[in-house]
Amino acid sequence: MVLFLCCITVKINLCFSGIPYSxxxxxxxxxxxFDEVHNAARDFGNRYQLLPSAxxxxxxxxxxxxxxKHIWEMGSHSELTVAARGHGHSLQGQAQAHQGVVINxxxxxxxxxxxxxENSSYVDVSGGELWxxxxxxxxxxxxxxxxxxxxxxxxxxxxxxxxxxxxxxxQHGPQISNVHQxxxxxxxxxxxxxxxxxxxxLFHSVLGGLGQFxxxxxxxxxxxxxxxxxxxxxxxxxxxxxxxxxxxxLISAEKTFDYIEGFVMVNRTGLLNNWRSSFDPQDPVQASxxxxxxxxxxxxxxxxxxxxxxxxxxxxxxxxxxxxxxYIPSTLFLSEVSYIEFLDRVHVSEVKLRSKGxxxxxxxxxxxxIPQSKIHDFAREVFGNILAETSNGPILIYPLNKSKWDNxxxxxxxxxxxxxxxxxxxxxxxxxxGTDGLEHILTQNKRILEYCExxxxxxxxxxxxxxxxxxxxxxxxxxxxxxxxxxxxxxxxAILAPGQRIFQKAMPFS
Numbered sequence: 001m002v003l004f005l006c007c008i009t010v011k012i013n014l015c016f017s018g019i020p021y022s023x024x025x026x027x028x029x030x031x032x033x034f035d036e037v038h039n040a041a042r043d044f045g046n047r048y049q050l051l052p053s054a055x056x057x058x059x060x061x062x063x064x065x066x067x068x069k070h071i072w073e074m075g076s077h078s079e080l081t082v083a084a085r086g087h088g089h090s091l092q093g094q095a096q097a098h099q100g101v102v103i104n105x106x107x108x109x110x111x112x113x114x115x116x117x118e119n120s121s122y123v124d125v126s127g128g129e130l131w132x133x134x135x136x137x138x139x140x141x142x143x144x145x146x147x148x149x150x151x152x153x154x155x156x157x158x159x160x161x162x163x164x165x166x167x168x169x170x171q172h173g174p175q176i177s178n179v180h181q182x183x184x185x186x187x188x189x190x191x192x193x194x195x196x197x198x199x200x201x202l203f204h205s206v207l208g209g210l211g212q213f214x215x216x217x218x219x220x221x222x223x224x225x226x227x228x229x230x231x232x233x234x235x236x237x238x239x240x241x242x243x244x245x246x247x248x249x250l251i252s253a254e255k256t257f258d259y260i261e262g263f264v265m266v267n268r269t270g271l272l273n274n275w276r277s278s279f280d281p282q283d284p285v286q287a288s289x290x291x292x293x294x295x296x297x298x299x300x301x302x303x304x305x306x307x308x309x310x311x312x313x314x315x316x317x318x319x320x321x322x323x324x325x326x327y328i329p330s331t332l333f334l335s336e337v338s339y340i341e342f343l344d345r346v347h348v349s350e351v352k353l354r355s356k357g358x359x360x361x362x363x364x365x366x367x368x369x370i371p372q373s374k375i376h377d378f379a380r381e382v383f384g385n386i387l388a389e390t391s392n393g394p395i396l397i398y399p400l401n402k403s404k405w406d407n408x409x410x411x412x413x414x415x416x417x418x419x420x421x422x423x424x425x426x427x428x429x430x431x432x433x434g435t436d437g438l439e440h441i442l443t444q445n446k447r448i449l450e451y452c453e454x455x456x457x458x459x460x461x462x463x464x465x466x467x468x469x470x471x472x473x474x475x476x477x478x479x480x481x482x483x484x485x486x487x488x489x490x491x492x493x494a495i496l497a498p499g500q501r502i503f504q505k506a507m508p509f510s
Contacts, residue, residue, distance in 0.1 A: 019053045020080065023101070026066055029059035030107060040085055040102035046362045047438075048093030050499070052100050053080070057107040061183065061191055061217045064103055068215070069189020071101070071495055076506035081498040084215045086128060086155030091365050092465045094210070094499040095158075105157055106130075108217065117141045121223035122180055127157035127216040134221070135343060144226035144339070146172040150261075150396075151346045157216035162463055163208050163411045165400070165421060167259035167303065170251040173404030175221075176207040176411065183218035187491025191217075200408075205486040208411025210464075211497030212483075213490040227258075227305035230342040231318055232335040234279055235300050235327035236290075240379045243298040246325045247399050248372070248418060250302075255317060259303035264395040266296050266387050279333035286330035296383055298397075300327060303342060362428040362438045366445045367462040372399065372418040374457040381455070382422075386447050390435045396423040410483060412460050412476055421462065424448070465501075472502050 019034055026032070033055045041051045058064050071080045081100035088095065096102065105128030113134070114124045121143050125134055131145075132152040138144050148166045149159055160182075164175025172178060181195040184206055192214070194203035205213040237243035243262065250256050281288075306314045322332070353359040370378050387395075399420050405413055413419060424445065428438035452459040466472050473480045487494070487503060494503040 020074070020078065022070065022074070023054060023067075023080075026070060028056075028063045028066060029109075030057045030063045032056050032067075032101070037102070039088075040104070041096060043088045043090040043093060043095060044363055045091035045093070045365070046360060047091075047364065048096060048499075050093055050096040050098040052083075052097045052102040054101050056101055056103045058103060058105075059107070059109045061108070061110060061185065064108070064185045064215060064217060065189045065191050067101060067103070067189075068185055068187065068495065072188050072493060076493060079505060080495070081505055082215075082495050083497055083499055084127075084157060084211060086158035087130065087153055089151075089154055089158065090499070091363060091463060092499075094465075094497065096499040098498070100498060103215065104128075105155055105215075110218065113137050115141045115143060115223070117143060117223075122220050123223055124218065124220050125156055127160075127183075127218055128155050130155060131159070132344060132347070135340060138223055139226050139340065142226055143223040145175070145178065145221050146224050147175045147178045148343060149175070151350075152344055153347060153350075156219050156221070160207055160216055160219065161209060161211045165462075167261035167301070167398065169404065170260055170399065170401050171256075171258070171404070173406075174411075176409055177404060177406055178222040179207065179219055180222060181220040182206060182216055184214035185217055186214045187493065187495045195220075201486070202490060204406070204408040205410055205490060207406075207409040209486075210410070210500050210502070212410075212500065212502060213486055213496070215496065227339050228308050229306040229311075230258075230337055230339055231304045231306055231314065232279070232337055232342055233257075233302040233304075233318070233322070234331075234333045235302075235322075235325070236331035237298040237300065237327055238295060240298055240383070241376065242326050243300060244375060244379075244399075246300060246327070249324070250321070251399050251401060251418070253321070256321060257302040257318075258305045259301075261301045261396060261398045263299050263301065264296065264383055264391070264397055265292075265299060266383065266389075266391040266395070279335045281330075282332040282334060283330060290328065290330045296388075300325075305339070306336075358427065361430055364426055364428060364438060364441045364445060365463070366424040366426075366448065368422045368448075368452070369400075369413050369460045369462055370420045370422055370452075371414040371416040371458045372420065373416060374455075374459075375420050377455060378422070378452070378457060378459075381451055382448055386444060386451065391424070391426070392428065392436050392441055393424070393426040396421065396425065410479075410486070412464075412479060414458055414460055416458075423462075467501055469502065 037052050037055050040055045041049045081097045083095050083097035084103045085095040086105045108126050108128040110126050116122050147168050149164050150166050159175050184192050250260050304318050399418050402417050426441045429436045476483050494505045
């Protein structure tokens with residue numbers, strides 16, 4: 001009887017803990033932590049906090065495979081799920097796993113980062129490696145990846161699971177267009193190497209796949225020669241149509257810049273002081289006479305890569321390219337910085353915000369892909385009406401060429417040959433009830449999305465977030481059936497990436 005009661009007590013304790021005892025018996029190179037799990041329940045968005053039962057700190061890819069395979073073998077009666085967490089820059093809990101296992105990808109050990117500086121240069125890296133580290137290592141060999149994100153303190157697996165875009169994407173495509181090979185752990189715990197020629201269906205599924213088909217544990221990334229310096233330019237427009245026309249011209253021109261982005265400034269006062277930062281005006285007298293008067297302005301941001309022995313030629317090319325643009329002449333601002341300084345520019349802002357306690361706040365970001373044919377309607381309503389009075393963070397806007405994207409991947413983009421990224425990168429002031437508060441920004445985001453829906457703009461979310469499978473079905477459109485089929489092949493129990501809220505574990509997919 002005593003033995004019987006003890007067994008019941010053990011079962012009750014295990015039940016209440018929510019941690020299957022079998023997880024504690026796994027043989028791993030790294031370790032599972034069942035106590036210090038709170039950090040894995042937070043992300044950059046700072047709005048969702050879903051506590052896992054355990055955090056895996058893997059030393060090897062086999063640790064990840066062993067854990068996932070164990071949960072796969074437990075079958076559909078177990079509610080355990082698994083989320084891979086990189087640097088924690090998800091916005092809405094996508095890398096969280098409520099009462100599941102979160103894998104700390106930055107703990108992943110493995111073969112050291114290796115740069116191959118041959119004819120077809122590439123770098124082999126861990127899926128948990130930060131892009132900033134790849135930059136520092138590759139430039140030692142005079143090389144660098146071709147396509148970036150604006151912020152480099154993100155992991156390879158994280159950006160490849162979405163797309164990875166910045167001002168180079170018009171020319172080189174997103175980061176997922178510049179990867180040769182992946183090592184992936186599927187939802188069955190299998191370790192599979194894949195590329196365009198080997199296991200190509202898994203390769204294309206995982207790229208832009210929102211973590212649904214496998215965990216990226218290693219990647220082979222294409223490299224190109226790295227420049228010495230960057231000529232960094234900003235010019236202003238007061239008319240959106242002129243701004244958009246110049247951007248579209250530049251992404252199609254034969255001789256153009258290496259980086260093309262834009263941003264919107266809504267009703268800013270003291271504009272030039274806040275905007276130019278370390279930039280110098282080409283004509284200081286003219287620039288000092290420019291008055292923004294609180295109007296909405298559009299900034300075109302450009303960069304041209306420079307090697308020291310070609311500086312004069314590059315300056316001529318820049319001058320020639322600028323001469324055909326229609327910006328406000330007095331607003332030409334220039335700067336010359338190192339390549340690393342340019343690419344890591346956002347980190348400077350992060351350090352400043354952290355020092356003021358303004359980094360770890362809610363970030364209700366909204367990122368949209370908008371067809372070229374609808375961008376003027378969108379700008380008129382959103383910048384001229386919904387955001388006419390205020391914005392609470394940078395608003396990026398720049399066009400991309402669809403031809404640089406591979407339609408075999410899982411990422412969803414508009415149908416047109418040119419489409420725009422528009423990113424509302426808002427930060428909310430905690431406890432504020434005003435226009436800088438979370439509720440106000442969320443209401444603005446909702447109004448923007450409702451307008452896009454009502455006006456039938458054909459918009460697609462980037463870093464998408466939906467709460468029902470019907471919404472996801474609508475997001476994927478004709479690609480939904482392929483997405484479901486891939487899920488049933490590579491993660492049939494829906495163990496992986498539950499925070500995306502696309503599938504529920506052990507629920508039918510269709």
